[in-house]
Structures are given as structure tokens and as C-alpha cells.
Amino acid sequence: MTTSRSRRLPLLAGIAILLLAAFLRAPSLTAAKPYINYVDEGNYLHPVAKVLRAGTWDPRSYMYPQLPVTLAAAAARLYAPFHPLRHGGRTLREDLSAEGPVYDVLEPFELLFAGRFLSFLASLGVVALTGLYARRLLGTAAGVFAAFLAAWLPGLVLRGGIATVDPWAALFALACFVFTDRMRTSARPGREVFVAGAMAGLAFASKYPAVLVVAGAALILLLDETSWREKRRRLLLGAAGLTAGMVLAMPALVLHPQEVARDLDRQNQLYTHLDPTPRLWEQAVLRAEWDLPYEHPELGIPFLLLAAAGAGLALRDRRLARTAAGWLLFLAVSLALYLPKSFQPFRNLLPHLSLLCLFATVLYARLRERLARPLWVDAGAVLVVLALFARPVTDWWWQRAHLMDSRRQAIDWLAARTGPDDRLLVLRELGFARSELRRLAGTIVERRWEGSRDALRNRKVRFLVLCQLDRQGERIDTAAFPAVRRGYVLRERFGEHATPNQPGWWKGNRQVISLFEKKERPLSGPR
Numbered sequence: 001m002t003t004s005r006s007r008r009l010p011l012l013a014g015i016a017i018l019l020l021a022a023f024l025r026a027p028s029l030t031a032a033k034p035y036i037n038y039v040d041e042g043n044y045l046h047p048v049a050k051v052l053r054a055g056t057w058d059p060r061s062y063m064y065p066q067l068p069v070t071l072a073a074a075a076a077r078l079y080a081p082f083h084p085l086r087h088g089g090r091t092l093r094e095d096l097s098a099e100g101p102v103y104d105v106l107e108p109f110e111l112l113f114a115g116r117f118l119s120f121l122a123s124l125g126v127v128a129l130t131g132l133y134a135r136r137l138l139g140t141a142a143g144v145f146a147a148f149l150a151a152w153l154p155g156l157v158l159r160g161g162i163a164t165v166d167p168w169a170a171l172f173a174l175a176c177f178v179f180t181d182r183m184r185t186s187a188r189p190g191r192e193v194f195v196a197g198a199m200a201g202l203a204f205a206s207k208y209p210a211v212l213v214v215a216g217a218a219l220i221l222l223l224d225e226t227s228w229r230e231k232r233r234r235l236l237l238g239a240a241g242l243t244a245g246m247v248l249a250m251p252a253l254v255l256h257p258q259e260v261a262r263d264l265d266r267q268n269q270l271y272t273h274l275d276p277t278p279r280l281w282e283q284a285v286l287r288a289e290w291d292l293p294y295e296h297p298e299l300g301i302p303f304l305l306l307a308a309a310g311a312g313l314a315l316r317d318r319r320l321a322r323t324a325a326g327w328l329l330f331l332a333v334s335l336a337l338y339l340p341k342s343f344q345p346f347r348n349l350l351p352h353l354s355l356l357c358l359f360a361t362v363l364y365a366r367l368r369e370r371l372a373r374p375l376w377v378d379a380g381a382v383l384v385v386l387a388l389f390a391r392p393v394t395d396w397w398w399q400r401a402h403l404m405d406s407r408r409q410a411i412d413w414l415a416a417r418t419g420p421d422d423r424l425l426v427l428r429e430l431g432f433a434r435s436e437l438r439r440l441a442g443t444i445v446e447r448r449w450e451g452s453r454d455a456l457r458n459r460k461v462r463f464l465v466l467c468q469l470d471r472q473g474e475r476i477d478t479a480a481f482p483a484v485r486r487g488y489v490l491r492e493r494f495g496e497h498a499t500p501n502q503p504g505w506w507k508g509n510r511q512v513i514s515l516f517e518k519k520e521r522p523l524s525g526p527r
Contacts (some may be wrong), residue, residue, distance in 0.1 A: 002512040013144045014131060016179040020119075021127045021151035021160070024393060028161025029116050032509040034433050035405045039291045039506040040347070042103045045115045049106065050098050053447035054068065056254060056507040062263040067205035067252040068118070075114040081463035083110065085296075092368035096433070104431035104507050111122055113162030123160035126174060127151050133178050136321065136356070140375070152389040154345065155298040155353045158288065158396065165348040169207035173351035175199040177523040180217040181323060182225065183234070188361040190237045193221065197238035201245020203351070207263060209337055210351050214242060216330030225324040273522050274343040280335075280368030283346040291345070293399060296392040298346050300351075303360065303388055303466045310359035313366050321361065327355045405509040410465060411436045413492050413515060418442045423461040425452060429499050430506050449478055456483040464488055464516040469497035480516040488516035 031037045036045075043079050047059035059069055080092040087095060087108070097107040108114055130150040135143025150156055161168055179196035183189040196217055204211035221234055247253055252260050278290060288294040314324035331352050338348055352459050369376040407430060418424065424441030426432060427449055437444050445461060447470060455461055464484065469476040475498050479490065496510040 007274050010135075010140045010144055014128070014147060017131070017144070017147045017408050018124060018147075019127060021124055021157075024151065024155055024367070024397055025120055025123055027161030027397055027403075029113065031118060031161075031400040031403040032405045033408070034107070034112070034435060035104060035407065035509060036112065036163075036381075036506065037405075037509055038164065038292065038405065040105055040381060042116065042506065043114065044068060044163055044165055045072065045106055045111060046099075046103075047078065048115065049111060050099060051095050051103040052076055052111075053093065053099070054280045058255070060252075060256070060259065062252060062256075063267055065164055065205045065208060067202060068168050068418060069119055070249075071168075072111070072115045072163075073299030075118060076111050079110055079114065082288075083108070091243050097434070099116050102428075102431045103504050105433055106433055107433055109254075109435070112163060116161050119159065119167045120161045122171045123156060124157060125168060125171045126354055126376045129171065129174050130180060130357055133174065133181070133354075134179075134361045136181065136357055137323065138361060141378065142361050142365040145364050145378070148382065149357045149385055150354055151355060152385050152393060153299070153303075153353060154288065154294070154296065154389060154393055155350065157393055158292055158298070159350060161400075164347065165207050166347045169203050169210035170201045170350040170354060172203035172206055174354050176203060176213045176217050177323075177326065177355075180220050180326070182249060184219070190234060191416055192237045193234045194241035194244075196233055197241025197243075198245035199241075200238075201242045201247075202249050202484070204246050207348075207351075208267070209334065209348065211242075211246075212333050212337070213248070213330050215326075215333050216326035219329050220322050220326035223325065240468060241483050258260065271341040271343045276342045277344050280338060280344045280346060283344075284349075289346040294392070294396055300388060303356070305355040305383075306363055310362035311363075314359060314362045314449070319360075320527055324362075326361070327358070331355065336346075337464065356388060379483075380407040389496055403509060406513050407432055408509050409494040410492075410513045411439055413494075414463060414465070415439050415441075417488075418463065422463065424463040424465065425461040426465040427452065429468055429469060429501060430465065430513065449476075456481065456487070459487045459518055462518050466514045466516065468512045470496040471501045478514070485518060488518055491515050491517050 010434065027035065046062055047061050047064065047069050051057055051059050051069065054093070057073060058068060076092065083095070084090060084094040092108065094109040096111070097105045111260050127147050127150045131143045131147025133182070134146030176196050179199060183192040183196070188194045197214070200211055200214045200217065203213055215237065218235065221238065222231060224231070273295060278287070282301045283297070285290050285304065286297045288296060311324060311328065314320040325453050335351070338344060338408050364377065364381050370376045371377055418441055419439045423445060424440065424442050425445050425447060426447045445455065446454065462500065466478040466484065469478065478484070487505035492510065492515045495510045497508050497510050497512060499507055499511045
């Protein structure tokens with residue numbers, strides 16, 4: 001009975017931790033619905049919409065690798081037969097946003113949700129695999145703690161419900177190390193090495209630089225206590241697995257190698273020549289990646305100190321030293337790639353965060369071994385994690401759960417006040433989704449600001465939906481235009497930020513939107 005209970009408790013704890021991780025990440029799945037809520041969601045999913053419109057699987061654009069695009073397209077196609085039941089008979093293809101210059105317009109929302117949900121699953125996979133890997137290396141208690149730490153770590157939580165490729169890269173890079181470690185105890189080490197190589201290939205097909213995980217895995221293999229002949233055999237098997245994983249997950253490497261090479265070079269040039277961003281170190285310990293509304297560090301100095309202490313202990317441990325050396329080499333070569341660039345988004349380090357959790361878990365495991373009452377270490381470790389991350393992460397959860405795009409607020413307000421005989425002027429710069437405009441009963445006139453002056457002067461519309469334009473740092477408040485003030489009265493205003501005037505830029509979720517209604521009697525005098 002006692003043995004059975006001791007086996008069930010870790011399983012129940014693991015399930016509870018996964019549910020906690022899901023709870024912390026879930027609000028991002030619908031945050032700002034139906035609009036994107038993170039700059040990279042459009043970069044990832046516009047190619048998915050492109051292949052769905054074309055009825056193919058290859059986007060013929062490889063700024064991002066093929067695997068996440070293929071997964072999202074497959075999820076959308078599985079959902080497609082059910083789409084007409086929820087959208088008045090319109091098919092998924094009919095509701096897909098057209099290829100155009102407005103970055104924010106990504107429809108239908110189900111496509112966006114599919115991308116987010118896949119990232120959500122990959123993020124939960126990272127939490128689970130971190131725990132299982134720690135359990136393999138350090139024991140059951142360490143596995144539970146590592147999963148708990150990964151569930152709370154801000155850098156992982158922030159991107160756990162956002163449509164992006166990084167959680168997939170993190171999952172497959174971690175899987176590469178797991179299978180590399182299994183090589184030591186498996187009756188068929190060659191099989192484990194081949195699968196480890198395949199995982200690195202899938203990491204590459206998710207995010208190109210994640211393939212650097214092979215450097216760490218190769219070091220672990222070379223440091224293993226086997227003959228050089230066996231090491232060469234395993235290296236060849238690993239290379240074969242890497243090639244198989246890359247080609248199967250990204251056929252364009254074989255079908256369109258020149259286009260892939262071209263887009264890889266374009267990506268490198270962008271990272272080199274874009275305007276400088278906060279450095280990775282600043283994002284790690286001061287303030288998270290600038291595109292996220294999270295006013296806390298991605299990791300924090302206390303966590304990095306704990307991970308560093310664990311790394312030192314792991315390197316001094318004969319059983320863990322080779323594995324730890326592989327993890328550190330992966331981190332070192334990745335930093336050598338990223339640090340010289342002017343553009344340094346922290347999301348690129350996602351494949352390393354679970355390894356930092358494992359280093360911190362080494363420290364926990366060693367402390368637990370040395371105390372007569374390990375339960376005190378367990379309780380203290382949980383309290384440390386909560387003290388470091390509970391407040392900022394729960395604040396993030398609350399903010400995401402209540403995030404509403406100002407465009408959604410404006411449409412809600414208008415839908416309650418317009419009828420079929422009303423005409424509305426909507427500035428195209430705001431980037432309203434078609435599905436949102438369809439909620440309005442009246443006639444919608446979409447114009448860019450420069451083409452809306454006649455309608456404003458002639459007062460041909462009842463409602464105006466205006467914004468504040470940001471033109472290279474110069475703010476133009478369209479609501480202050482004289483014809484607006486003379487003929488219309490401000491009824492409502494939502495949002496806090498100006499609208500970027502570049503169509504290909506993400507507009508954010510809190511654009512200033514001013515809603516004006518035509519005055520009952522026009523003022524006399526020249527217009």
C-alpha cells in the first residue's frame with residue numbers, strides 16, 4: 001500500500017503541475033480576440049493563411065521554417081469542415097484574410113487560435129519534458145520540482161499561449177538532449193542517437209538557430225566513455241537522424257534550397273541591421289522583451305544565481321559533468337550567434353530556459369541530499385519559486401485575461417447604437433477585421449485619412465471612427481481636424497497609443513480610437 005501510494009503521489013503532483021502550467025498560460029489563447037496580441041503572431045500565421053488560400057502545403061517563403069506552418073495549416077484543415085456551422089455557412093477559405101499590406105488583419109480568429117493552441121501544447125510539453133528529464137538525472141523529487149519551476153518561469157509562461165515558433169524549438173531542443181542522455185543506458189544506443197539527431201532536425205525546422213543544439217549533444221557524445229570507433233559510429237547515426245528530421249519536417253530544403261538560403265540570409269541581415277533593441281541581458285534581469293506588456297524581467301538575477309550555482313555543482317559531479325558541459329556549450333554557441341546582432345529579442349533564448357531550470361534543480365537536489373529532513377528543502381524550494389515569480393506572473397495572467405483590443409471596444413459600442421440606415425466612416429489605418437465590421441448594421445465606408453476629407457466636410461456619415469496617426473514620431477490627431485470639430489461631437493474614446501502609419505507594422509491592441517457622431521444641426525459658416 002505504501003509503495004503504491006509513493007508511486008501515485010509524484011504522478012498526481014505532475015498532473016497538478018501541468019494543470020497549473022495550463023492555467024497560467026491559458027488567458028493568452030483568447031487575449032485581444034479577434035486580433036493578434038504579439039508582434040510575431042502575424043509573421044508566423046500569414047504564411048499559414050497563404051497556403052490555405054492556395055490549397056498547398058508550401059508557403060514558398062522561409063523566413064520562418066516550415067514545420068510550425070505545416071502544423072498550423074494541418075490544424076486549420078482539420079477544423080475547416082466545422083467552420084460553416086459556426087459562421088453562417090461561409091467556408092474557412094471564404095473567411096481567410098486576403099493577402100495585403102495590413103499586418104493586423106489575420107482572419108478568421110480560429111486560425112489564430114489554432115496557432116496559439118499549438119504553442120500552448122508545445123509549452124506544456126516543455127514543462128512535462130523538463131520534469132521527466134530531471135527525474136531521470138536527479139530522481140523523482142527533483143523531477144517534480146523542475147516541472148514546477150518550468151511551470152512558473154516567466155520566460156516560458158509569457159510565450160505559452162502566443163502563436164509563435166519558439167515553444168516548438170524549445171521542445172525539440174530539449175528532446176534532443178533527453179535522447180542523447182538515454183544513449184548511455186539503452187540496449188540500443190545507436191537508435192537513441194539517431195532519434196536525438198532527428199529531434200535536432202525538428203528543432204531546426206521549427207526555428208533555424210535551434211539546430212545549434214547538436215553542438216551540445218555532440219559534446220556529450222564525445223565525452224562518453226566509449227571507444228573512438230563507437231563514437232564515430234554514433235556521430236554518423238546522429239548526423240543521419242539530423243538530416244532525416246530536417247528534410248522530413250522541411251521538404252523545401254530539398255525542393256527549394258536556393259529560396260531557403262536566400263531567406264536565411266535575409267533573416268540574418270534583418271537581425272544585423274534593424275534598429276538596436278535592449279540587450280538580452282537587460283531583458284533577462286531588468287525588463288522583459290519590449291513587445292510584451294510585462295514590466296518585470298524574463299528571469300531575474302536571483303534565478304540566474306541559483307542556476308549558476310547549480311551549473312557549478314553539476315560540473316563537479318562526475319555523473320552530471322558531461323551532460324552539463326553539453327548544455328553550457330549549446331548556450332555559449334547560441335549567445336555567440338545572437339550577441340553581435342543589433343536585434344536581440346529574448347524569445348530566441350527559449351530553448352535554453354528549460355536547461356536553466358535543470359541547473360537550478362541540481363542545486364535543489366544536492367541540498368535535499370544533505371539534509372536529514374528533505375521536506376524542509378521541498379517546502380523552501382516551493383516558497384522560493386513563488387516568492388520570485390508568483391506575483392508578476394499572476395499579474396500577467398490577470399492582464400491577459402482582461403486584455404481587450406480597443407477596436408473590439410469600438411465595435412461593441414457602435415453595434416449597440418447603429419442601424420441599417422446609418423453610414424459610418426472608418427479609417428483604414430486602424431486595421432479593423434472584416435468579421436468585426438460585419439457586426440455593424442449600417443453602411444461602412446473605409447478610407448485612408450488622406451481620402452476621407454470630402455466625407456468629413458460634407459457630413460455624409462453619421463459616425464466617424466478616427467485615430468491618432470504616428471508618422472515617424474510625428475503624431476497627427478485626426479479627431480482635431482476642423483471639419484470634425486464643427487460637424488461632429490465626440491461620444492467615446494478607447495485606447496492609449498497612437499496608430500503606426502506603416503501598414504506592415506503591428507498596431508498593438510490599444511490604439512486610440514475616437515468615436516464621433518454627427519451633430520443634429522450643422523453649424524453655420526464656411527467649411
